[in-house]
Amino acid sequence: MDFDEVVAIGSRLSQLPDRTAYRRAAREQLLRLVPADDALWIQAADQFGSGCVAIRGDRFAIDRQLSGDLTRYWTRHVTPRWQTAHVHERTPFRVSDIIAPRRWREQETYHELKYAMPEHQLNIAPPPPARFRCWMLARRASDFTDAEVELAIGLAPVLATLGLMYDRLEPWQEVAQSGNNQADLTARELGVLGALADGLPARAIGRRLGISMRTVDKHLEHIYRKLGCRDRLIAVAIARQLGLLPVIPPPAGTQFPV
Template sequence: MGTTAYERVLSVAVAALHERDPEQLWPLLAADLPGLCGGDALIYKLEDWNESEGTLGLSPGATAEFTSLGDEDMGVLRAGYPLAGHYASTPDRAPVTAGRVAGRSWPRSRTARLLDELLDVDHVLGIPLPQSTTPITGCMVYRSGRDFTDDELRLAEQLQPLLAAVEQQRQLLRRLNTPSEEAADLALTPRETTVLLLLGDALTAQSIGRRLGISERTVHKHIANIYRKLGTHDRVSAVLHAQRLGLLPTAVGARP
């Protein structure tokens, strides 16, 4: 990854980890990911989705075009030919293009023709979340002209941990209560808040690090900041105080 690309990825990662609204995390990524991968537009698919329903989002440049589609055409795009079938049939989660999966049949497919008419794009790059199972979650990046290069596929693979971390952050932030005014005054960062939630799940610092994709040392730094801001000195008192403030759900003892 070149210095410029690395700096752009780092900038996106920092912005994502400072976003407090979980529903803004993927729109934030969708605005920058296509350019990082050499693409023009992007669709992301989260949680349960199929041809007719489920969480699906678009990059800003594609929103108007996609939202104007009829149900039948939208179902074609939601189906994710041929990438959804490819990832459902293999445990391999390496990024790959539609052209490499479907070969000569890709340009003749209904999906390719629709994308050409809609966005004037010819190629699709699939970037699944590393641990996703059926239905496969992640994103598809679109571009016109030549297909994605080997270097761009390698860059997409380097981006996968970032996508996984952002999705983990989104899921954790969605579990949190809306903080009271007193809790908001504590000024916990979004990352400290997710670490606090996992403390309430009785995870060790090592397990929290694995869950969030950060080092155990970094986790301990977050925990120290949490204790300082809450005015506590141990895990139990921190979790109980956070519950009293309405920051954590009262039934945080069970793991998700």
């Protein structure tokens, strides 16, 4: 998978309407690229596994049994223990990278959780401050290959960025669904926003609109303030939610669960 494909995947995932749709579509993409029995989303409130939530399965719904079991075994499970101890080392890793397979199979946590998290696991965790959350690919037949780990490494920054974006976008859903346009952008600001959505840097936006970089920066400052955000990715996503920009449909043939 090359850089262009990573960008294309990120672009498609960024068009989804909310966090739930994003996570379901991200699961589908992960399983397409790295075959596994399941792709789980796991998060907890702190290093002790408080409030742990595990989402898995074809319905991609909360598994209450696994959530409770993970909360119980969180501090004894090798993966969250390793992640807590190596908070700045957020490269995707296999369980076999941190514990010998034989020792892993002897662990109580392995036996208690293998009904949902079988022997071979590949973890993709976002960087701080999102410390206690991760994607976990799990399969029984064979361990994940080095090539599959490389794929995960390529996707990790995209998943981390989009995960943060959708977390921050969630409060905007009610505004978007009500159709109440709170942004009140001027025509010039909408022009800058459109150029921003096309991926243009400030200098190129100025050339397109015939204005100085200083003026572009001032418009961007107003746009960010009115949309309640601080960066271009979030601004464009919020604008699409509010109907200020068109939602770009995925390429023909692309299917995302709803």
